[in-house]
Amino acid sequence: MEDGPPKNLVARVAPDAADHGTTVTSSDLAELIRTAGPDDPFFTVLGLQVHKWDAEPADTDWTGRTDPSTLARRNVICERLGLDAAGAEALLQKRPVFVDETILITAPWNRWYKPDVATAHEFYWPRYRDYLLEVRGWPAANVSALDIATTSVVERLSDPTRRAAYQAKGLVVGYVQSGKTANFTGVIAKAIDCGYRLVIVLTGTIEMLRAQTQRRIDMEMVGRQNIVGDLSPEQAQKAQLDYQDDPAWIGGQFLDLGTGPIASEIHRLTTHGQDYRTQFKNLKIDRFAMGKPLFDRANLFSAAARLVITKKNSAVLQKLVADLQANKGAFAEIPVLIIDDESDQASVNTVDPAKVEAAKASGRQVKERRAINERIAEMLELMPRAQYVGYTATPFANVFVDPSDEQGIYPKDFVIGLQRPPGYMGVDDFHDLGPDPVPATFDTSNRAAFVRDLAAAEDDVTARDAELRRALEVFVLTGACKLYRSSLSRHLTFRHHTMLVHESVGTAEQRDLAELVKRLWRRAAFESPKGLERLRTLYEADILPVSRARIEDGVPKLPHFDTLRPWITKVIGKITEHDNNPVVVVNSDREIEQQQLDFDRNSTWRVLVGGAKLSRGFTVEGLTVTYFRRAVTMSDSLTQMGRWFGFRYGYRDLVRLYIDRNAKFGRKRVDLYAAFEAIARDEAAFREQLAQYAEWDGDRPRLLPSQIPPLVTQHLPWLKPTSRNKMFNAAIEEQGAQVFSPVGYSNALNELHDNLNLWRPVFANCATDVTFPAGGQSDLRARVGVVDAADLLHVVEQQGWMYLYAERSVKPVLTFLRNLVQRPQSPLKDFLLVMPQPGDKAVDLTDVGTVRVINRDRRTRGGEDLPKFGEITDPKHRTFVQPLLLAEKPTGHPLAEYWSPSRGVVLSYLIREQSPSYRRGSEPTTKVGPDELGLIVGFSVYLPHGATAGDSVLRFRVIQGSDPSVVSVDAR
Structure with missing residues (x-):
């Protein structure tokens, strides 16, 4: 069944049946499908293959041009399999039509990875697939999705046997802790x-993550035979080879490749305990067919593959680069796959390209790449047949990479958005992203079910301790629930049960926090009468009702507290079995004497206190309760700290997130729960736009990856997509804001006068004189009038501004406002221009009349090269116009007659600088009177209530090359 199109099963079985004196009909096949259990080997293989056929492209010969993932396609499959109507219905019920939700933005490619190529030398993939099904217990639907998604990656790499070298670069975007490692392990297999003979996996920057990745790939794909070779167990023990005392090795959980020949051995050049070391001879690949290139089939399929799993450390990668350099003649011909896990971390070049260009222009030499990025660039240069595939759940830094950097890692060939896997619990499972549920119950609200606010003031030690103790109590109760469930179901085995306390990145603070957890644990006295009563109250108020609302199918229901009581004693014993200590500190502090965190070797039921080591890539097994107070200002860093995301089968209803709603960050206070909600919206917007551009016009992609329009949004002003040094190539494309108050007015006399001429007809048409009572003063005056929104935007668009201020700060807002105005039911039709007339200084403007002037001066702020103005408007003037922006007409307001639900307000002033510093040589070419020379038109724009509903979203585009006026795409 696995080789080619669906074939008639009845016809193929009939000869064997006849040999046994019987017959087989389509009704027999239908009955076999109807009665097949979940572990039936025939139906497992059939189901996997049917889903692959569901997803085949429409131009595949046997499909009859039916679209993928449709009932019409399924009907063709069933007809070719020889199924009658009953069989087709049974198959559809047990294996619904598979819908591949993988998002693909890709350049055209040669479809070389066809079924005959995929199966010609197939060895590691079917064994990895079966391991996931049989040992890991993956549902068949998840394995089908993995099979199809990994094919989407592999087929976009270069054919390893092609004569002309080609280096494909791509990006695979998943979710935090959602199975990215399984995906790239499948891609490696x-x-x-199909012929790749060197695989380099770049993990994060921490050895703990590298070792975890090494073990996982060794266990699930490399297999026992490639680790010990022909050594006996005794010889392997004596040689101190990897994993000989690992419980999973001893228990037979490492993949067994069988007793037959191995199609292509894998030589591991790194081990579980050792990163890459200089080993030129082991890296060397010999030529079997002399006179033929190494990429020839005769050489490729006779050679063993090499596997390197290394962390992103410059010194380590330099050793690898040196060995490749020594083998560069061979590696010019060897197909190589580079997998860059957490590709937004360390891999991206963070050198400011503007500074590089400036240095070159002045004849100075300057470092153009950071160390890790330079090592990757060197590898790509040394190996022209190397394919680069980055994996990340936080891709913002990757899409800001300069597309014109040919030695860089910009995903020029493909961007693949993996579908959210079934059973995954992600950021949107902890938030209510749609309309607020009314009432917000455990059934209707994710927030009510899973999230508990941390609201105690920083100086209220008693209240903060009570919040942490409550989280510890939930940790005890949920552990008891796990033990209870595992006693009732052989399918539920909870090897790990963890709580994460993440408050600070500092090791000293983490040491103090661990001591606090220990003190609170001792004081809690969980098994005392008072302690048990607290647990009972919490169980009946929180754990039990949430479970009743959110329990998964097939999971045992929770009992009465008295029934759970014995399991509380057992869970406390498991958590404190190591020196009566419930805590493991996970950081670089070597002074702490404790059991080391090792999920592979040890069953771990502990409270984990940590920071950076637990905040990216590393999987915290069994995580059930999270106590989170740490704030950062980068969306990608904060997202990676969301270790509570992942697969939680059997205890999804028990997961709790305790999160700070008023966390201190420098001088700021930030709501971390709102930050994660903004992340969820940014992520959804990113994927929606990916899907929008993942369309093809006939046999051509609508857009190439390098032509992707602005994709990255920022819903919270303080929460940037990524760090500043990864955004040198990012420019704001669109910025929604309720208020637009520019400060970067031009300092060129000719531009200032041109600006005044642009505004002159606007002022002339807004000449109605009105009373302007503000700030307790009743005798103020103002000029007012209504101006069409499109006309006003045209005036602002034509203005001259300070250097680069228009590109960076004005155009993004104008894009947003223009989009508002152009909507069919526009919430913004016009503006009320209000020009206050304070003070006694006035000028006579030609075609306008006498207008009052205010004084303002520019000032330089920290980190800025050019001085700008501060806020132009007067606070009392802002307060006066605010009622005109409300959803309802303001009663008794002096300007109420001007109110409209689709009308904004513009406060405008004529400004005279007291200490001007005009640009040299910028005098107007025509004569300008002294009253008008140097006058600045200052303004602030306020949108009506219904225009943005508080939307302050930023949307970014990518600069291509060093010219900020050229972007990667200008299409819509």
Whole structure:
């Protein structure tokens, strides 16, 4: 069934049946499908293959041009399989039509990875697939999705046997802790099967994550035979090879490749305990067919593959680069796959390209790349047949990479957005992103079910301790619930049960926090009468009702507290079995004597206190309760700290997030729960736009990856997509804001006068004199009038501004406002221009009349090269116009007659600088009177209530090359 199109099963079985004196009909096949259990080997294989056929492209010969993932396609499959109507219905019920939700933005490619190529030397992929099904217990639907998604990656790599070298670069975007490692392990398996002979996996920057990745790939794909070779167990023990005392090795959970020949051996050049070391001879690949290139089939499929799993450390990668350099003649011909896990971390070049260009222009030499990025660039240069695939759940830094950097890692060939896997619990499972549920119950509200606010003031030690103790009590109760459930179901085995306390990145603070957890644990006295009564109250008020509302199918229901009581004693014993200590500190502090965190070797039921080591890539197994207070200002860093995301089968209803709603960050106070909600909206917007551009016009992609329009949004002003040094190539494309108050007015006399001429007809048409009572003063005056929104935007668009201020700060807002105005039911039709007339200084403007002038001066702020103005408007003037922006007409307001639900307000002033510093040589070419020379038109724009509903979203585009006026795309 796995080789080619669906074939008639009845016809193929009939000869064997006849040999046994019987017959087989389509009714027999239908009955077999109807009665097949979940572990039936025939139906497992059939189901996997049917889903692959569901997803085949429409131009595949046997499909009859039916679209993928449709009932019409399924009907063709069933007809070719020889199924009758009953069989087709049974198959559809047990294996619904598979819908591949993978998002693909791709350049045209040669479809070389066809079924005959995929199966010709197939060895590692089918064994990895079966391991996931049989050992890991993955549902068949998840394995089908993985099979199809990994094929989407492999087929976009270069054919390893092609004569002309080609270097494909791509990006795979997943979710935090959602199975990205499984995806790239599957890609590695298929790549080795089809001829790739060196695989380099770049993990994060921490050894703990590298070792975890090494073990996982070794256990699930490399297999026992490639680790110990022909050594006996005794010889392997004596040689101190990897994993000989690992419980999973001893228990037979490492993949067994069988007793037959291995199609292509894998030589591991890194081990679980050792990163890459200089080993030129082991890296060297010999030529079997002399006179033929190494990429020839005769050489590729006779050679063993090499596997390197290394962390992103410059010194380590330099050793690898040196060995590649020594082998560069061979590696010019060897197909190589580079997998860059957490590709937004360390891999991206963070050198400011503007500073590089400036240095070059002045004849100075300057470092153009950071160390890790330079090592990757060197590898790509040394290996022209190397394919680069980045994996990340936080892709913002990657899409800001300069597309014109040919040695860089910009995903020029493909961007793949993985579908959210079934059973995954992600950021949107902890938020209510739609309309607020009314009432917000455990059934209707994710927030009510899973999130508990941390609201105690920083100086209220008693209240903060009570919040942490409550989280510890939930940790005890949920652990008891796990033990209870595992006693009732053989399918539920909870090897790990953890709580994460993440408050600070500092090791000293983490040491103090661990001591606090220990003190609170001792004081809680969980098994005392008072302690048990607190647990009972919490169980009946929180754990039990949430479970009743959110329990998964097939999971045992929770009992009465008295029934759970014995399991509380057992869970406390498991948590404190190591020196009566419930805590493990996970950081670089070597002074702490404790059991080391090792999920592979040890069953871990502990409270984990940590920071950076637990905040990116590393999987916190069994995580059920999270106590989170740490604030950062980068969306990608904060997202990676969301270790509470992942697969929680059997205890999804028990997960709790305790999160700070008023966390201190420098001088700011930030709501971390709102920050994660903004992340969820940014992520959804990113994927929606990916899907929008993942369309093809006939046999051509609508857009190439390098032509992707602005994708990255920022819903919270203080929460940037990524760090500043990863955004040198990012420019704001669109910025929604309720208030637009520019400060970067031009300092060129000719531009200032041109600006005044632009505004002159606006002022002339807004000449109605009105009373302007503000700030307790009743005798103020103002000029007012209504101006069409499109006309006003045209005036602002034509203005001259300070250097680069228009590109960076004005155009993004104008884009947003223009989009508002152009909507069919526009919430913004016009503006009320209000020009206050304070003070006694006035000028006579030609075609306008006498207008009052205010004084303002520019000032330089920290980190800025050019001085700008502060806020132009007067606070009492802002307060006066605010009622005109409300959803309802303000009663008794002096300007109420001008109110309209689709009308904004513009406060405008004529400004005279007291200490001007005009640009040299900028005098107007025509004569300008002294009253008008140097006058600045200052303004602030206020939108009506219904225009943005508080939307302050930023949307970014990518600068291509060093010219800020050229972007990667200008299409819509």
